[in-house]
Amino acid sequence: MTYTVAVRELCEFTAKAGDLDLRFTPAPTALEGIAGHAAVAARRGAGYERELTLAGDWHGDGPGEGQPLHLHVRGRADGFDAAAGRLEEVKTFKGRLDRQPASHRALHWAQAKVYGWLLCEARQLDTLEVALVYFDIATQQETVLAERCSAAELRAHFDRQCRRFADWAAQEQAHRAARDAALSALAFPFGGFRTGQRPLAEAVYRAATAGRCLLAQAPTGIGKTAGTLFPQLRALPGQRLDKLFFLAAKTSGRQVALNALARMAGPAKQGGALPLRVLELVARDKACEYPGQACHGDACPLARGFYDRLPAARAQALAAPQPPVPGPLALDQAHVRAAALAHGVCPYYLSQELARWADVMVGDYHYYFDLGALLHGLAQANGWRVALLVDEAHNLVERGRGMYTAALAPGLLYDARQSPTARSVPAVKKALDRIRRAWVALDKTIAPDQPQGAAYAVQEGGFPPPLLAALQQGSGTVGEHFAEHPEQADGALQTFYLEALHLLRMAELLDAHSLVDVQRPAGAAPGGSTICVRNIVPAPFLAPRWAAAHTATLFSATLSPGHYHADLLGLPPDHAAIDVASPFAARQLQVQVARHISTRYAHRAASAGPIADLMARQFAERPGNYLAFFSSYDYLAQVAEAFARRHPQLPHWSQSRRMQEAEQRAFLERFTDASEGIGFAVLGGAFAEGIDLPGRRLIGAFLSTLGLPQINPVNEQIRARMEQLFGAGYDYTYLYPGLQKVVQAAGRVIRTPQDEGVVHLIDDRFARAEVRRLLPAWWHVDLSPTQRM
Numbered sequence: 001m002t003y004t005v006a007v008r009e010l011c012e013f014t015a016k017a018g019d020l021d022l023r024f025t026p027a028p029t030a031l032e033g034i035a036g037h038a039a040v041a042a043r044r045g046a047g048y049e050r051e052l053t054l055a056g057d058w059h060g061d062g063p064g065e066g067q068p069l070h071l072h073v074r075g076r077a078d079g080f081d082a083a084a085g086r087l088e089e090v091k092t093f094k095g096r097l098d099r100q101p102a103s104h105r106a107l108h109w110a111q112a113k114v115y116g117w118l119l120c121e122a123r124q125l126d127t128l129e130v131a132l133v134y135f136d137i138a139t140q141q142e143t144v145l146a147e148r149c150s151a152a153e154l155r156a157h158f159d160r161q162c163r164r165f166a167d168w169a170a171q172e173q174a175h176r177a178a179r180d181a182a183l184s185a186l187a188f189p190f191g192g193f194r195t196g197q198r199p200l201a202e203a204v205y206r207a208a209t210a211g212r213c214l215l216a217q218a219p220t221g222i223g224k225t226a227g228t229l230f231p232q233l234r235a236l237p238g239q240r241l242d243k244l245f246f247l248a249a250k251t252s253g254r255q256v257a258l259n260a261l262a263r264m265a266g267p268a269k270q271g272g273a274l275p276l277r278v279l280e281l282v283a284r285d286k287a288c289e290y291p292g293q294a295c296h297g298d299a300c301p302l303a304r305g306f307y308d309r310l311p312a313a314r315a316q317a318l319a320a321p322q323p324p325v326p327g328p329l330a331l332d333q334a335h336v337r338a339a340a341l342a343h344g345v346c347p348y349y350l351s352q353e354l355a356r357w358a359d360v361m362v363g364d365y366h367y368y369f370d371l372g373a374l375l376h377g378l379a380q381a382n383g384w385r386v387a388l389l390v391d392e393a394h395n396l397v398e399r400g401r402g403m404y405t406a407a408l409a410p411g412l413l414y415d416a417r418q419s420p421t422a423r424s425v426p427a428v429k430k431a432l433d434r435i436r437r438a439w440v441a442l443d444k445t446i447a448p449d450q451p452q453g454a455a456y457a458v459q460e461g462g463f464p465p466p467l468l469a470a471l472q473q474g475s476g477t478v479g480e481h482f483a484e485h486p487e488q489a490d491g492a493l494q495t496f497y498l499e500a501l502h503l504l505r506m507a508e509l510l511d512a513h514s515l516v517d518v519q520r521p522a523g524a525a526p527g528g529s530t531i532c533v534r535n536i537v538p539a540p541f542l543a544p545r546w547a548a549a550h551t552a553t554l555f556s557a558t559l560s561p562g563h564y565h566a567d568l569l570g571l572p573p574d575h576a577a578i579d580v581a582s583p584f585a586a587r588q589l590q591v592q593v594a595r596h597i598s599t600r601y602a603h604r605a606a607s608a609g610p611i612a613d614l615m616a617r618q619f620a621e622r623p624g625n626y627l628a629f630f631s632s633y634d635y636l637a638q639v640a641e642a643f644a645r646r647h648p649q650l651p652h653w654s655q656s657r658r659m660q661e662a663e664q665r666a667f668l669e670r671f672t673d674a675s676e677g678i679g680f681a682v683l684g685g686a687f688a689e690g691i692d693l694p695g696r697r698l699i700g701a702f703l704s705t706l707g708l709p710q711i712n713p714v715n716e717q718i719r720a721r722m723e724q725l726f727g728a729g730y731d732y733t734y735l736y737p738g739l740q741k742v743v744q745a746a747g748r749v750i751r752t753p754q755d756e757g758v759v760h761l762i763d764d765r766f767a768r769a770e771v772r773r774l775l776p777a778w779w780h781v782d783l784s785p786t787q788r789m
């Protein structure tokens with residue numbers, strides 16, 4: 001059997017030892033790294049060869065008797081000076097080289113010497129000088145560590161690395177073969193497809209086999225998660241796919257996927273569970289055993305000796321579950337934690353290591369989409385062929401904007417200037433003072449344009465150059481300080497520094513997809529504004545992520561209109577789309593429009609009584625559980641007060657601002673098969689999507705809003721940019737996002753083919769044709785005046 005491995009992957013597996021050391025030290029940016037490599041190469045002679053592609057083979061014994069194993073090792077060495085007979089591995093760095101952890105140095109030597117052997121073998125060399133060239137980004141100086149090695153020595157080194165990796169490679173190879181064989185024969189576990197689930201599954205499979213992107217709108221209740229996971233798993237072997245990433249916006253979405261995967265494997269039949277490794281990725285603060293500690297061996301016992309104990313922890317985590325445990329190998333939080341603690345290593349970083357060896361990763365969107373995303377980075381570095389499933393994909397527009405937006409609030413600079421370092425290091429103080437002066441000067445150019453002296457201004461010329469220069473210089477100074485003194489943890493300064501770097505990075509990437517704005521609250525002095533590089537269209541950032549995947553399916557109940565999502569999410573022009581018909585009949589849901597009520601801002605006070613009366617009449621006609629949605633907490637309170645006053649006998653309860661998880665649970669627990677009453681909630685909040693109240697637990701909803709985002713200076717800027725880019729400013733900014741929320745919230749009512757219910761759309765604008773076009777096709781919308789109630 002042949003197993004192909006990159007030099008870096010091989011050496012990371014075999015040569016990393018000692019502590020996990022993520023001590024805060026500024027690292028070169030990707031651009032600085034590229035420039036550093038180019039600077040080194042430019043200093044070499046004419047015959048210097050850059051970026052040599054090298055590959056070689058190792059033959060040894062596999063784990064079974066008479067089973068040979070063939071490792072194919074490949075990679076790209078940084079440079080070769082044939083005249084000097086020297087192979088160079090270049091590493092750029094900031095700060096003090098003598099502080100570099102020993103584990104990093106050992107890894108660098110291991111890589112350089114593997115390249116050394118591959119070169120000796122390719123060019124028939126007897127001897128070679130192998131050099132590590134450390135290039136200091138700040139001083140542009142090189143520190144060279146060189147060793148002359150014979151080809152025999154290099155070969156022995158190569159042999160040692162491969163031998164250490166061989167058992168693991170053989171195990172991985174066997175796992176992959178078993179996995180693919182099992183997935184090829186995987187049967188749908190839910191006793192037949194539900195209505196609509198089969199066409200969805202077929203579309204996902206077709207997209208996977210064609211290597212395309214699919215935008216799949218499918219109604220609630222058909223089992224979208226299982227309907228997308230199953231065909232995608234079936235497609236892995238045929239498409240030679242290495243990994244499947246299931247990306248969700250919410251924890252609930254991740255849990256549904258984990259449950260579906262567990263069911264999919266079914267009970268252990270004939271001697272074993274489905275050989276599929278499913279890894280749940282959780283945030284650091286949820287997995288950390290020593291909150292508040294820094295991640296290095298001097299501070300955290302689970303970082304000390306991490307790489308020494310990693311092999312045993314990894315082996316335990318990946319050991320196949322023993323029958324009668326059914327299902328795939330679920331590397332969920334509890335399982336990974338148990339393996340990590342059994343071997344005294346950090347659970348969070350163990351789970352990141354396991355991402356290299358798992359088949360299916362279930363995690364939040366940001367693991368693949370944000371600028372420095374772990375899964376995207378691993379996929380690129382290892383050349384994985386991946387499939388993506390994006391759950392509740394309508395959320396990706398807003399989430400994408402958040403990932404590519406950077407803002408610097410004045411409080412961060414204030415705290416940084418008060419920090420111990422700023423008080424004791426003159427260079428840092430001077431740099432921060434200069435930023436402050438540029439910030440104040442910028443603020444003084446912005447006249448108040450809102451009530452009580454508040455201001456909002458877009459910087460039409462891009463990021464203001466004086467502040468940009470001050471931030472660049474200041475972050476350079478602070479970065480140098482941290483590089484020189486990594487032992488000096490200074491939280492406030494570090495936070496400011498990281499936020500400033502993010503802002504500078506987004507300013508560097510500034511284009512029509514984003515704008516620069518300054519917001520000053522009422523009463524703030526100059527320097528009290530927040531400066532923001534605000535992303536509006538995440539498409540240019542997301543498009544390369546789709547391109548890097550073999551196939552991707554984005555699914556949700558609300559992806560209409562398709563062109564809006566394709567434009568904002570940067571889907572490839574040849575993407576496929578499917579709109580799965582609803583399994584529900586129009587008779588199951590009465591949809592009534594209350595045209596006699598306006599919920600426009602100016603009419604809200606007058607509308608509270610009529611809305612309360614409409615709800616009471618509906619309740620009298622059919623007592624049961626209802627949800628009522630409003631555009632804001634204020635509006636909710638107004639109607640709730642009118643409802644309580646006019647209909648005091650009717651039970652109702654309200655969502656409040658910043659509800660904790662337990663309070664949210666209590667809110668939902670009031671919806672039982674036997675209960676009756678109305679829950680008041682805000683549209684776009686915790687109860688407007690992702691909750692499941694089937695049967696009598698919910699029989700109706702009142703929508704006292706079109707969900708239109710508030711008209712404010714930021715949204716008006718977004719509208720202008722949408723008009724400029726897509727010729728659809730109002731629709732792309734207000735109408736489509738608003739109606740999407742309405743349809744999501746109304747979708748809580750009918751969850752099963754047995755459910756029956758009512759939705760009241762309360763506003764005259766719901767009767768307009770352009771609004772009704774955005775409602776689900778299977779709804780029969782009743783506009784008759786007799787429905788006034």
Ligand code: SF4
Nearest residue numbers: 288289290295300346
């Ligand atoms: S346990 Fe916490 S502090 Fe320790 S290495 Fe892990 S994440 Fe860092």
